[in-house]
Amino acid sequence: MKVLVPVKEVATVEDEFEIDGTTIDERYLGADLNEWDDYAIEEAVQLEEDGIVDEVVTVTIGDEETEQTIRQALAKGADRAIRVWDDTLEDVDLLDVGAKVAILEAIVEAEDPDLVLTGVQSGDDSFGATGVALAEAVGYQWGAVVNQLDLGAGDETASVHRELEGGIEELTEIDLPAVLTIQTGINEPRYASLRGIRMAQRKDLDHQTLADLGVEADAVAGDLRLTAMYEPESESDTTVFEGGADETAAALADLLREKGVAQ
Amino acid sequence: MSADVLAVAEHRQGELRDVSREVVTAGTELAGETGGDLHVAVVGGDVETFADALTLEGVDTVHTVAYGEEFNHDVYTQAVTQLADALEPAYLVMPNSVNGLDYAPAVATRLEIPLVTDAVGLATEGDTLVGTREMYGGKVETTTEVDAEQAAVTIRGAEWEPTEAAGDATVEAFEADIDEDAIGSTVTGFEEVAGGDVDISEADLLVSIGRGIEEEENLDLIRELVEALDATLSSSRPIVDAGWLPANRQVGQSGKVVTPDVYIAIGISGAVQHVAGMKGSETIVAINTDPNAPIMDIADYAIHDDLFDVVPALIEQFS
Ligand SMILES: Cc1cc2nc3c(=O)[nH]c(=O)nc-3n(C[C@H](O)[C@H](O)[C@H](O)COP(=O)(O)OP(=O)(O)OC[C@H]3O[C@@H](n4cnc5c(N)ncnc54)[C@H](O)[C@@H]3O)c2cc1C
Numbered sequence: 001m002k003v004l005v006p007v008k009e010v011a012t013v014e015d016e017f018e019i020d021g022t023t024i025d026e027r028y029l030g031a032d033l034n035e036w037d038d039y040a041i042e043e044a045v046q047l048e049e050d051g052i053v054d055e056v057v058t059v060t061i062g063d064e065e066t067e068q069t070i071r072q073a074l075a076k077g078a079d080r081a082i083r084v085w086d087d088t089l090e091d092v093d094l095l096d097v098g099a100k101v102a103i104l105e106a107i108v109e110a111e112d113p114d115l116v117l118t119g120v121q122s123g124d125d126s127f128g129a130t131g132v133a134l135a136e137a138v139g140y141q142w143g144a145v146v147n148q149l150d151l152g153a154g155d156e157t158a159s160v161h162r163e164l165e166g167g168i169e170e171l172t173e174i175d176l177p178a179v180l181t182i183q184t185g186i187n188e189p190r191y192a193s194l195r196g197i198r199m200a201q202r203k204d205l206d207h208q209t210l211a212d213l214g215v216e217a218d219a220v221a222g223d224l225r226l227t228a229m230y231e232p233e234s235e236s237d238t239t240v241f242e243g244g245a246d247e248t249a250a251a252l253a254d255l256l257r258e259k260g261v262a263q
Numbered sequence: 264m265s266a267d268v269l270a271v272a273e274h275r276q277g278e279l280r281d282v283s284r285e286v287v288t289a290g291t292e293l294a295g296e297t298g299g300d301l302h303v304a305v306v307g308g309d310v311e312t313f314a315d316a317l318t319l320e321g322v323d324t325v326h327t328v329a330y331g332e333e334f335n336h337d338v339y340t341q342a343v344t345q346l347a348d349a350l351e352p353a354y355l356v357m358p359n360s361v362n363g364l365d366y367a368p369a370v371a372t373r374l375e376i377p378l379v380t381d382a383v384g385l386a387t388e389g390d391t392l393v394g395t396r397e398m399y400g401g402k403v404e405t406t407t408e409v410d411a412e413q414a415a416v417t418i419r420g421a422e423w424e425p426t427e428a429a430g431d432a433t434v435e436a437f438e439a440d441i442d443e444d445a446i447g448s449t450v451t452g453f454e455e456v457a458g459g460d461v462d463i464s465e466a467d468l469l470v471s472i473g474r475g476i477e478e479e480e481n482l483d484l485i486r487e488l489v490e491a492l493d494a495t496l497s498s499s500r501p502i503v504d505a506g507w508l509p510a511n512r513q514v515g516q517s518g519k520v521v522t523p524d525v526y527i528a529i530g531i532s533g534a535v536q537h538v539a540g541m542k543g544s545e546t547i548v549a550i551n552t553d554p555n556a557p558i559m560d561i562a563d564y565a566i567h568d569d570l571f572d573v574v575p576a577l578i579e580q581f582s
Contacts, residue, residue: 015553129368136369141447144365175447185504223377228406248566249576261468
């Protein structure tokens, strides 16, 4: 059985930042492996360790700099990685769900995995839709917000728990091949070991362009345009306790006594 | 394409969920802008009773699809797509709930129309739909324009007031042609999680800790504070995911809803799924190094400082 894990390098933002047009000024941005994807990789690697899966392949849409993030996935146990990028993508300022699906669809067709594990959402643009849209595009079954996955060797269905709101889980049987979007907490993602990091350097990291995949440029142009970005206006009139920790703690202590919740 | 709007209701275990009345509000506003009708779809369960409840102000027609009891994404995807093909609405409004995440992207893909998810605001400019969304965990807000005649959106829960006033909608049964061979998933049951020793929803004073704590051993410091204040300990999700606290301590959309007199959020950013569980607290205090953290938008009192400085000083105040 083969598992494909689409992973994303997400932008992280410092506490203080400035907005430059429709992006956050690069000086205030960092990069990290998307939190939800980390759990998806771990789930795939555990399935391989359990002898249920033979190969874990990751795919990223991103420029050369994202290779550091892909190496993290390889260091955690993915067998090989594909990175999709070219000049056309460089010019797209909002890679929407349709655009991502157009690319990932070509990868699924080329790789023919039995299972695709994506994150529920990405921490930066948080569309939360790529996995399910991909499933529909490639004709796979799917399940969103999966926080437990039971799969045996040779199983034709995956038994999953989907985490609903309010502490309720839905138990569902899903036919394979399928795309599952993985929720945090499903497992405990490992840290990459030194040995893993060394081994990752030798693993295959295949760069592909849209032309290699047969994806037309207009398929990734997208129908959504980001037209403004701003800091949200605060609705509350928050009282900020000023001063050093001793002063702010004293002010808070007074408040708690005044509210009658502490003595 | 018509100027109409189609909104999709949601129910679970025999109850309409709040977001059903919220999609009606969002749909009514959109239909007001396009000058079209508002259609509401309800799929599965006791559709007659649901249709009665969805005969709300602003709704022109409620379409019932009597198929199955509980949510099944294959059924929803087929039913909603077929209804959209029949009505050709300009806009399709669905909830950004966990089940919304499980069918809305498939519907948009099948209809080959763009999808804007988790909208916190919607408007039209001429024929263009403009959605307001958040990025980077709520640190910024964005506007996104959709260049298409037809589009799908999912709306964030609790952003639109639920429509309560009754209306005079027509109820019509929609004969969806559900292809049973295309149903590849089966819901076999539900399970409740997060029971256990303490019920954080009963507490008057919650000390709630988030990822700002960094390491499990730093929880000892928080436990000391909890003891000094005679408070109850709760947390955001990452603390439970890491196994540092049991699931019954998690506040939020997938955890518990709490309404204490005072909620002290320590090192918690205030992601929407967390806020969903604690925004009803009477007084909210946030201790966070980041003055721009979204939690500040709902905090009544705030300390913009390092928890490792403030918490020991606070313990000192009570010992
Ligand atoms: C379907 C779904 C359901 C979810 N359900 C829930 C839910 O029920 N409950 C929930 O909580 N989340 C839930 N989440 C996750 C949610 O999106 C966030 O990821 C989570 O709430 C973030 O937790 P946090 O605020 O502790 O961590 P972060 O977002 O990482 O925030 C940490 C905060 O700590 C601050 N900080 C760091 N160091 C310090 C310091 N030394 N002193 C003071 N402050 C510091 C930082 O400035 C930051 O604001 C759900 C997500 C999804 C997709």
